[in-house]
Amino acid sequence: MRLTANRIAGILRENGYKLTPQRHIVLKVIASSNDLLTPDSILEKSRQEDPSLGRVTVYRTLEVLNKLSLVCKVHSEGRCGSYMMKRPTEHHHHLVCSGCGKAVDITNCSLIDIEKKLSQESGFEIKGHLLEFYGLCHDCVENTPTIHSNKGGTSR
Amino acid sequence: MRLTANRIAGILRENGYKLTPQRHIVLKVIASSNDLLTPDSILEKSRQEDPSLGRVTVYRTLEVLNKLSLVCKVHSEGRCGSYMMKRPTEHHHHLVCSGCGKAVDITNCSLIDIEKKLSQESGFEIKGHLLEFYGLCHDCVENTPTIHSNKGGTSR
């Protein structure tokens, strides 16, 4: 089951948020993409429909959507703070293409068991984990793309 | 085996980098901490020893250390781009305290096997993964701290 922009619009209203034309545009942009989107690319796409739409509105809408757990905030390679529509409702992670931003959901996460063991060993009260896989999708392997930057290593 | 500031200084020189007093200070700050440090906190601590030390120098030193794989770049909760000395030389991940930044190394990572399976299923050429656990260390559970910000969820 895929969350459409209209379905999300309903959820917003149910939670006491107003449904403005601007929000509807931003929603549509996010909901209709399979890729990871930066706030800036969301703004750009939204302005194709309403050129006067403000940057602040994008950030505010993302904040609301994040609060309602309707979007996933992803770190990705060299680019933190990108977003995509939440597709599986259960706990999951992502495999993101460093080339084009395409994202695949990974739902079979076995780290919660590991958390328990870690918790005992370390004395930490573990609140959660961050897991992302990154690489190149089939198309980008062939086309050797240069869109997403890939500088600087992360902890691995 | 723990990397000391002096040992790292040697590695720098072996790789053709000069060992300036400023770099030595920055090194000492990172090497003598068990916690995750933001560039800003590294600057602050370094300035306790040399108040004229510049922000740019911190970034440049971190860049060099990262290039030589002497530090780990960690994303952590709501705070990307923090650093800590690399302790195990092999592939590993971190458990980070959202309260005080304390970090524990996790060396038994089984995700590389999963990567292979994922690669076959998705058609992606997987380059790596990002995994971090976060929570509160024993001290911070008791003292209910407020140092590190904890706003906004990440993908989990």
Add this chain to the structure above:
DNA sequence: CTCTAATAGATACTTCATTTCAGTTGTAAT
């Protein structure tokens, strides 16, 4: 000691995000 490429810090700039504020609007109640 001398020489030079590497480095430091000052300054300016860029990018990304947040705050503030005055005017506008969705929507629930009349």
Add this chain to the structure above:
DNA sequence: ATTACAACTGAAATGAAGTATCTATTAGAG
């Protein structure tokens, strides 16, 4: 429909984090 108001919008100012440029300085090889 009309009204009333809290929620919302965009412009502009501000802030935070990191980068680029330039000149003076210096680590360290010879």
